[in-house]
Amino acid sequence: MTLNMADRQRRTTIVDVARAVGVSAKSVSRVLNGEPNVSPDLRDRVREAARSLNYHPNALAQALVRRRSYLLGLVYENPSPSYSVELQLGALDRLKDERYHLVSLPIRSVREHADEVVPLLRAAALDGVILAPPASDHPTVLDALDAVQLPYARIASTTMLERGPSIVLDDVEAARTIAEHVIGHGHRRIGIIKGNPAHPSSMARTLGYTQAMAGAGIELRADWVEQGFYTFESGYEAAQRLLARADRPTAILVQNDEMAVGALMAARELGLALPEQLSIVGFDDSEVSRVAWPRLTTIRQPVYDMAVSAVDVLIRQLSGEPSQTLTAHRFELLVRDSVGPPPPANGQA
Numbered sequence: 001m002t003l004n005m006a007d008r009q010r011r012t013t014i015v016d017v018a019r020a021v022g023v024s025a026k027s028v029s030r031v032l033n034g035e036p037n038v039s040p041d042l043r044d045r046v047r048e049a050a051r052s053l054n055y056h057p058n059a060l061a062q063a064l065v066r067r068r069s070y071l072l073g074l075v076y077e078n079p080s081p082s083y084s085v086e087l088q089l090g091a092l093d094r095l096k097d098e099r100y101h102l103v104s105l106p107i108r109s110v111r112e113h114a115d116e117v118v119p120l121l122r123a124a125a126l127d128g129v130i131l132a133p134p135a136s137d138h139p140t141v142l143d144a145l146d147a148v149q150l151p152y153a154r155i156a157s158t159t160m161l162e163r164g165p166s167i168v169l170d171d172v173e174a175a176r177t178i179a180e181h182v183i184g185h186g187h188r189r190i191g192i193i194k195g196n197p198a199h200p201s202s203m204a205r206t207l208g209y210t211q212a213m214a215g216a217g218i219e220l221r222a223d224w225v226e227q228g229f230y231t232f233e234s235g236y237e238a239a240q241r242l243l244a245r246a247d248r249p250t251a252i253l254v255q256n257d258e259m260a261v262g263a264l265m266a267a268r269e270l271g272l273a274l275p276e277q278l279s280i281v282g283f284d285d286s287e288v289s290r291v292a293w294p295r296l297t298t299i300r301q302p303v304y305d306m307a308v309s310a311v312d313v314l315i316r317q318l319s320g321e322p323s324q325t326l327t328a329h330r331f332e333l334l335v336r337d338s339v340g341p342p343p344p345a346n347g348q349a
Contacts, residue, residue: 129153185342191242
């Protein structure tokens with residue numbers, strides 16, 4: 001098939017594809033829309049012609065005809081690059097064979113801009129939206145979405161689980177499990193670096209830690225709890241404060257891997273051997289946990305799989321199919337190299 005210069009300069013239309021195949025534009029439309037009762041031979045010829053002519057459907061025209069944009073939004077705030085990438089990869093892979101396209105909408109602070117989130121989504125003409133933390137738990141955002149009847153699915157929500165489809169992980173149990181692992185090595189002087197207080201996951205993980213410590217008869221000392229913000233820098237600075245104490249803890253429970261690696265660096269700068277003089281654990285199983293040294297013991301949160309589930313539930317909603325209101329994913333404790341027994345009482349540097 002040979003195209004002249006004029007053909008190359010103008011946009012290929014469905015009529016051009018139909019002419020090349022020798023069928024009607026309606027038949028081509030049926031093939032491209034994946035409708036049933038189309039012969040395999042016709043389907044193959046139409047797809048081959050579309051590829052040869054570099055035909056791409058006009059998304060705006062399709063949206064006007066069908067009153068749908070076929071755009072799904074992904075709202076997230078988490079500053080961890082690994083977390084954000086896993087979210088997007090999961091959503092994109094699930095959409096690979098669908099008509100829908102993903103629009104990523106990072107929000108600097110959902111807490112500060114909650115009133116602006118839904119107007120932004122409506123301006124983007126989305127058919128539906130996937131909410132990652134903390135938007136997935138923000139009542140202002142959920143109220144506004146319900147008011148405009150924009151379908152949504154919630155990832156890692158911890159509160160108001162009756163509101164919309166939720167993809168959940170038990171943060172409390174996960175945090176309790178990793179804290180019990182540390183306690184099982186003999187640690188009783190345990191510090192905590194908390195995540196962003198705007199994220200309900202931080203409260204849930206703190207609760208899990210405290211349950212494990214209370215179960216072992218260990219006092220949670222307020223002066224061994226430091227505030228972080230789910231970033232490397234905040235973990236580094238929080239660990240500096242903890243480790244500067246004369247009575248520093250022998251183990252630190254850190255609420256995500258980015259902060260945990262910051263804590264590792266702070267310990268290294270003080271000349272502490274890990275895990276011989278200090279044990280550190282993270283949460284998430286992000287890539288950085290696998291390349292840090294020592295490799296981090298952590299909780300695997302299946303962010304990719306949770307994003308896949310959220311897209312699946314949302315597409316079912318948009319198709320009018322029944323969908324689960326609650327989809328639970330399992331965590332996994334990954335034991336690596338960053339936890340050991342506490343040093344002798346006189347072994348602090």
